[in-house]
Structures are given as structure tokens and as C-alpha cells.
Amino acid sequence: MEFWRVPFDSEAIEVSRGIVYIIEDRCKGCGYCIEFCPKSILAFSSRFNKKGYHPPELLDHDICVNCHYCEIICPEFAIYSLPAPLEKTG
Amino acid sequence: MPAATKTRAAHQNHPLEDLIRSDRIPHIWCPGCGIGTAFSACLSAMKGGGRNLEKMCMVSGIGCSGRAAGYVKLDSFHTTHGRAIPFATGLKLGNPELDVIVFSGDGDLFAIGGNHFIHAARRNMDLTVICVNNLNYGMTGGQAAATTPHLAKTTTTTAGNPESPFNLPLLAWASGATYVARWTILHTRELTECIQKAISKSGFSFIEVLGPCPINYGRRNREKPMETLRLYQEQTIIRNNADPMDLDVDFKKKVVLGEFVDKQRPTCIESYDRTCRLPE
Ligand code: SF4
Numbered sequence: 155m156e157f158w159r160v161p162f163d164s165e166a167i168e169v170s171r172g173i174v175y176i177i178e179d180r181c182k183g184c185g186y187c188i189e190f191c192p193k194s195i196l197a198f199s200s201r202f203n204k205k206g207y208h209p210p211e212l213l214d215h216d217i218c219v220n221c222h223y224c225e226i227i228c229p230e231f232a233i234y235s236l237p238a239p240l241e242k243t244g
Numbered sequence: 245m246p247a248a249t250k251t252r253a254a255h256q257n258h259p260l261e262d263l264i265r266s267d268r269i270p271h272i273w274c275p276g277c278g279i280g281t282a283f284s285a286c287l288s289a290m291k292g293g294g295r296n297l298e299k300m301c302m303v304s305g306i307g308c309s310g311r312a313a314g315y316v317k318l319d320s321f322h323t324t325h326g327r328a329i330p331f332a333t334g335l336k337l338g339n340p341e342l343d344v345i346v347f348s349g350d351g352d353l354f355a356i357g358g359n360h361f362i363h364a365a366r367r368n369m370d371l372t373v374i375c376v377n378n379l380n381y382g383m384t385g386g387q388a389a390a391t392t393p394h395l396a397k398t399t400t401t402t403a404g405n406p407e408s409p410f411n412l413p414l415l416a417w418a419s420g421a422t423y424v425a426r427w428t429i430l431h432t433r434e435l436t437e438c439i440q441k442a443i444s445k446s447g448f449s450f451i452e453v454l455g456p457c458p459i460n461y462g463r464r465n466r467e468k469p470m471e472t473l474r475l476y477q478e479q480t481i482i483r484n485n486a487d488p489m490d491l492d493v494d495f496k497k498k499v500v501l502g503e504f505v506d507k508q509r510p511t512c513i514e515s516y517d518r519t520c521r522l523p524e
């Protein structure tokens with residue numbers, strides 16, 4: 155992140171990190187999670203699921219900020235994020 | 245471990261897994277349908293408020309949104325067409341300690357069930373009514389509804405809808421609802437917060453959720469689901485306490501979202517007890 159003035163406590167603030175889980179066979183390929191992820195780290199995979207849709211996959215799992223937006227916009231209960239274990243942050 | 249491997253290991257651990265009937269998922273709603281997101285927001289609100297889930301129940305009417313009652317792993321009832329509110333009223337009167345949530349569609353709640361809606365609001369029945377408004381009758385094949393925008397195309401208005409739609413928050417306000425809000429499925433965080441507030445608040449609460457019906461409404465009005473969500477992003481404006489007269493849904497101008505009414509007045513049960521159950 156770029157700052158025009160570096161906050162005094164920027165060293166102390168930890169940006170949260172998440173791990174995304176995808177329950178592929180529930181996905182119906184609407185693409186909402188892909189379109190609205192603030193970090194743009196999701197994309198359609200080339201795989202097909204049981205129903206013939208392309209579920210999303212993670213492009214870069216190191217920059218998920220665990221905002222849960224993919225989880226709450228998904229109409230299918232097919233994707234969610236959990237906090238990454240501490241050693242994975244930073 | 246790469247993310248792709250994690251996906252399979254995590255099967256069935258969605259944070260709302262305990263509230264959904266997993267064996268019935270994937271649900272019947274079409275790809276891109278907004279009902280699933282509104283339903284998920286409702287479940288998050290039910291779970292997040294710290295209230296006793298054993299005392300919470302969901303009632304739905306008929307239609308695509310009406311299927312919600314069948315997917316929640318709590319006491320729920322899928323009623324006949326338009327009758328979700330009277331059924332919910334009975335539940336609440338019979339067992340006042342329940343939190344009764346009505347989750348249904350615009351056709352069910354405002355056309356077939358329109359009378360029940362206005363009278364439950366007038367009496368201030370202690371219910372939380374969530375209406376997924378997708379602007380048409382989705383389940384039966386996309387006919388014009390009481391909420392279809394003027395000039396919109398449906399199977400029964402092929403030249404464009406000659407009628408004007410209801411302004412639902414205005415109707416709720418005029419009928420006496422004590423809590424009224426409107427969001428779209430894109431505003432799912434705000435939606436979840438408002439549902440939570442509505443559940444914990446006593447009195448008649450009404451929340452309208454705009455959600456796409458890509459298969460029936462979107463297809464006939466040349467609107468792909470992602471385009472509908474863009475409209476929700478670009479053609480809406482958040483204005484809490486807005487004048488209910490300004491709340492018509494017309495995406496040619498801005499559609500107003502927010503919390504419009506939050507007031508207090510005696511509930512149906514309180515007024516009844518005060519009037520008819522006088523201490524001897
Ligand atoms: S949690 Fe947020 S940042 Fe992470 S993938 Fe989902 S939407 Fe993107």
C-alpha cells in the first residue's frame with residue numbers, strides 16, 4: 155500500500171491475510187466473487203465441476219485480505235475465507 | 245499447500261453450514277439469481293445477532309424466493325401463495341417469544357399477499373419481513389408483477405409494461421411499519437446489518453432487497469446479471485431517512501437505498517393486552 159504520509163504506527167499494524175476455500179461442486183459460475191474481489195485475485199478455472207460450471211480459482215493466495223466479500227456475495231455457499239495462520243502474514 | 249488442494253479438504257465447512265440443509269444444496273435458484281445472496285445475508289444476520297436460534301423461525305410463501313424456507317436448518321414453513329404473513333402472525337401470537345422472519349418474493353408479498361402485508365403493518369405485528377424484489381414473477385415464467393417497472397418487457401407485457409410499479413418502502417411506511425430499509429444484493433454487508441437490527445427490534449420491520457432474476461427478467465430486458473449488479477453499483481445512492489415518496493425503483497434515475505424508517509409504537513400484542521386483557 156502507498157501512503158502520502160507514512161502513519162507513525164504503520165509498522166505495528168498488521169494487514170489481515172486470508173485463505174480462500176472453494177466448494178467447487180456448489181458453484182454455478184456466476185462470476186460475482188471474481189468480479190467484486192477487491193484484490194482481483196480470483197479467476198475462472200479451466201476445470202469443470204459436477205454440474206458443468208467453471209468454478210473460480212485463486213490466482214495469488216498470498217494477497218487475500220480476508221475481507222469475506224466473495225463469501226457474502228456468493229449466492230451458492232460455495233466460497234469462503236478464513237484468517238491465515240500467523241506465519242503466513244506479511 | 246496450494247489453495248486448490250485446500251478447497252477439497254474444506255468441504256462442507258462454510259461458516260453458515262450449520263444453518264443450511266446441506267443435503268439440499270446446490271439449491272434450485274438459477275446461476276446469477278440474487279435470492280441466494282439475500283438468503284445468505286439473512287442467515288448471517290440471524291446467526292450474528294447473538295439471539296437464540298432455537299427460538300427463530302422462517303416462513304415463506306410461494307415463488308422462487310419462497311423456496312428459502314426449505315433450505316434453512318431451523319423451524320420453517322413454506323406456506324400457500326401469499327399467506328406467509330398470516331401464518332407468521334399466527335406463530336407469533338401463539339408463541340410470542342419466537343423471532344419470526346418472513347422471507348419471500350415481491351409477487352407473493354405484494355400482489356397475492358398484498359392485503360396481509362398492509363394489515364400486519366397497520367397492526368404492528370412483531371415480524372421481520374424480507375422481500376426479494378426481482379421485478380417479475382420468476383418461477384412461473386416471467387410475467388408482469390406489481391413491481392415491474394413501467395415499460396419493462398415481460399412475457400405478459402411484450403410491448404412494455406403500461407402500468408406503474410409499487411414503491412414498496414412507501415407502502416410499508418404508509419401502512420405503519422416501524423422499520424423500513426432497502427438494499428441490493430451487492431450491498432450485502434449493509435443488508436445483513438439492517439436485517440440483524442430488524443430482528444432485534446420489536447414491531448413490524450420491512451426490508452426490500454433488490455436482486456436480479458437473470459433468467460426471466462434480465463433476459464427479456466437485455467440485462468446480463470453482471471450488468472444488473474453494475475446498475476446496483478452505479479445507479480443507486482444511499483440516503484438514510486429519505487422521503488418515502490422518493491423511493492420508486494427507476495434505474496434511469498438513481499434508486500435510493502438505506503434505512504428509511506426506525507421508530508417505535510406499541511406492537512399488536514402490546515395494544516391487545518392493554519385494551520382487552522385488563523388486570524382484574
Ligand atoms: S476474502 Fe476478499 S480478498 Fe480474499 S478472495 Fe475473497 S474477496 Fe478477495
Ligand code: SF4
Nearest residue numbers: 181182184185187228
Ligand atoms: S460467486 Fe459463488 S457461484 Fe458465483 S462464481 Fe463465485 S463461487 Fe461460483
Ligand code: SF4
Nearest residue numbers: 273274277308382457
Ligand atoms: S427464475 Fe429468476 S428468480 Fe427464479 S431462480 Fe431463476 S433467476 Fe431466480
